[in-house]
Each structure stands twice: as structure tokens, then as C-alpha cells.
Amino acid sequence: MQKSLFTLGIVALMLLSFNYSQAKTNGNSSANPAETVSSNDHATVKLTKALFLEKVWDYENSPKEWKFKGDKPALIDFYADWCGPCRTAAPILEEIAGEFKEKVVIYKVDTMVETELKAIFGVQGIPAFLYIPMQGKPTMTSGIARSKEDTKKMFITNIEKLLLANN
Known part of the structure; x- marks a missing residue:
């Protein structure tokens, strides 16, 4: 029994x-902040390989030559849902996307899903950020600052210096 x-x-x-x-x-x-992408015009845009080829660079047809296809400078956030610094950067980038909506497009690439895009740019550590000016080559940076305020300042400084200085 x-x-x-x-x-x-x-x-x-x-x-x-x-x-x-x-x-x-x-x-x-509950939804993870790194996955959250608003539907309004103040939001970042989640990139798939197909959207990347259409809006950023068609590396399949032009693998040796960088040809930016965008109509505004861009910032690409390479992130993963499990990454703490990525989750910290996500709402800051959403805020900056709203502030710079007329001047810069901010994209997000989930490195766990879009492994080919991660490999194309040699992303080994995250978060990583690709700043793409209208003219010239893109610049890759990685990591965030110690505080949210300093991280926001870092993004704004890089956007102004790397994307908007020559436009």
C-alpha cells in the first residue's frame, strides 16, 4: 500500500x-527586453538575412565590395537574449532610435538566429555594434559603458562622430 x-x-x-x-x-x-521591438516609428528594426540583403548590403551579389544600400546611416546591434549587457543596451537603443529617427536607422541582429550575419562581420563577443555611414566603410565596436547614462552618451557620441560628422 x-x-x-x-x-x-x-x-x-x-x-x-x-x-x-x-x-x-x-x-x-514575459517578453525579454532584447527581443522587444516596437511597432511605431521610434523603434529599432529587427534584421533577418533577407532584410539585411535588401536594406543594408547584398553580400551574395557583391561579396568583395561594400555597397551600403540604405538611405540613412545605420547602427546595427548584434545581440543575444541571454546576454545581460545586450538587455541593458536594448531600451537605450530604442530611446536613441526615437531621438535620431530622421537621421539614423537602428537595426538589431539576434546572433543566435542570424548566425550567417554574425559570421560575415566576425562577431565573436556581444554586444557588438556596427556603425554604417553613408560614405566609406563601417566601423565595429563592442561592449557598453558601466552605467546606463554613460552607455547612452557612448552611443550618441559614436553616432555623431562615426555617422553624422560627414553628412
């Missing part, structure tokens, strides 16, 4: 834990 109650308890516990894990994987957990 005790053995069957013990077995029944173990089975019930297993079913409950399985049900809980299924609920989490079916999207019932």
Missing part, C-alpha cells in the same frame, strides 16, 4: 513538473 502511494506521488509530481515546463516553453513567460 505504501509503495503504491509513493509511486502515485512520484508520477503526480512528474506530471506537474512536465506541465509547468510546457507552459513556460509555450510563451507564457
